[in-house]
Amino acid sequence: xxxxxxxxxxxxVTIVDLGSFAAAAExxxxxxPTVSLHVSELEARFGAPLLLRERGRVMPTGIGATLLxxxxxxxxxxxxxxxxxxxxxxxxxxxxxxxxxTPIIAHLLPPALAEIDARYxxxxxxxxxxxxxxxxxxxAAGTLDIGxxxxxxxxxxxxxxxxxxxxxxxxxxPAHWPRPAFVTPAxxxxxxxxxxxxxxxxSRMTAEWFAAAGHHPLPRIEMNYNEAIKSLVxxxxxxxxxxxEAEPTxxxxxxxxxxxxxxxxxxxxIAHRSGRQEAAVEHVLEVLRDPRxxxxxxxxxxxxxxxxxxxxxxxAQ
Numbered sequence: 001x002x003x004x005x006x007x008x009x010x011x012x013v014t015i016v017d018l019g020s021f022a023a024a025a026e027x028x029x030x031x032x033p034t035v036s037l038h039v040s041e042l043e044a045r046f047g048a049p050l051l052l053r054e055r056g057r058v059m060p061t062g063i064g065a066t067l068l069x070x071x072x073x074x075x076x077x078x079x080x081x082x083x084x085x086x087x088x089x090x091x092x093x094x095x096x097x098x099x100x101x102t103p104i105i106a107h108l109l110p111p112a113l114a115e116i117d118a119r120y121x122x123x124x125x126x127x128x129x130x131x132x133x134x135x136x137x138x139x140a141a142g143t144l145d146i147g148x149x150x151x152x153x154x155x156x157x158x159x160x161x162x163x164x165x166x167x168x169x170x171x172x173x174p175a176h177w178p179r180p181a182f183v184t185p186a187x188x189x190x191x192x193x194x195x196x197x198x199x200x201x202x203s204r205m206t207a208e209w210f211a212a213a214g215h216h217p218l219p220r221i222e223m224n225y226n227e228a229i230k231s232l233v234x235x236x237x238x239x240x241x242x243x244x245e246a247e248p249t250x251x252x253x254x255x256x257x258x259x260x261x262x263x264x265x266x267x268x269x270i271a272h273r274s275g276r277q278e279a280a281v282e283h284v285l286e287v288l289r290d291p292r293x294x295x296x297x298x299x300x301x302x303x304x305x306x307x308x309x310x311x312x313x314x315x316a317q
Contacts, residue, residue, distance in 0.1 A: 004045075006078060009071040011038040012050065016068060019057045042067070092122045094280030099130040099138070100148035103226045104268070107245045108294065109148075115293045116284060123280045132201060136161075139271050145281045146288075147271040150201035161271045165294065169205070169264040172230065173239040175256045182261035185213035192238035193217055197224035202266060206241045209264050230255065 014024040015035065025035045043050050050064035060068055088094035100109060105127055116123060130138065135147030140159055153161055171183035173191070180187060189210060196203040203222070210217060220238050223229060229240050234254040243266040244257065251257075270288060272281065287293055 004074075005038075005041075006075065008038045008042050009067075010075055011035055012042060012064070013068060013071050013075065015039070015051065015058055016060055016064075021058065087122060088278065088280055090279060092120070094122070094278065095124045095126055096146065096280050096284045097126045097128070097144050098146040098148075098284065099128045099135045099144055101131075101150075102129050103243070103245070104148055105129065106227075111293055112287050115287050115290070119287065120280070120283050123283060125284060131199070136271055139273060142273070145272065145278075146284060149269050149271050151267040151269045153269065153271075158274050159271055160274050161269045164268045164270045164288070166265045166267040167243040167245050169202075169209075169241050169260060169266055170244040171239060171258045171260060172233045172242055173256050173258060174233060174236040175254050176236065177239075177256070179256060179258055181258075183258045184261055185210045185215045188239060188241075189215035189217040193219040194229050194232050194238040194240045195219040195222050196226075196229075197222050200224060202241075202243070205264065205266065209241075209260075209262075212262075 011024060011028060011030070014027055015021055018024050018027060021032060021035050021039075024030075025032045028035070039051060046063065046067070048063045049061050050067060052059050052061055052064075109127070113125060116125060128144075130144075130147065132147070132149035132153060135144060135149050136153060136156055136159065138144035139147050140156055148164070149161065151161070151163060171188060173179055173183070177191075195206060198204075198207075207216075221232070226242055229242065230252070232238065233240055234252050236254075241260075241264070270285065272285065277285070
């Protein structure tokens, strides 16, 4: 059986709503014979009359009324779908799929999400927690729009990864420990350590920081949940190295935050597909790159000049 034509159904609904074939033809910008043909095709399809003329007005038959009930629902769904897609094409709405690590979602993204909601209330940002490698794979596969990833990353065909920001890595030590003004690899290697999971980019960075000074300490525990690591530091279980993304709103008096010597930086990038983006994705990227929105601890990369961005990209690689 052939599929129902939405145009024919719309003609039927318009005839009943306006009460005549002529009025429907004028409203739909169709020739009167075309309107009659649409009704004839529907009646032939169902093998029953759908309309009656009563006292100069067109009325539905019982079968026609049943078809009209379903036709109105179908047409409303189609109109809603067209409106939703149009809003997304115009950037007034849509869904943007984005990923980042848990600390970034917790500490860096809330101001951006609030700004997106204020500027573009029709855009929904769907967040998920992924590693950098998982994010890049999903962006490449088209199941993710934006990924906040640790740099450097290898080049992947079809993807663009722009340096976004860098934050200093700091030592977090129990506040009751005697400590220097600057923490060195030698000083920290001699203390009990709580470090990030060895599969993370941060773990590799800190291992390189220690190794450059000739140290290869073994941590007491490794985990990939920064808030749990901070709780263990506060309890005096050991010290750690974590990115310092922003001044804590409610600093824990049991934890001392000490700068490193030599310094260590965690660099983040924004990954998305190459080429033209959907308008909603462009709007989210615009907010993420806005220096007035994002809090900065170590300094923005993405908002720098073209020459500055090139230098930052070189450092990240």
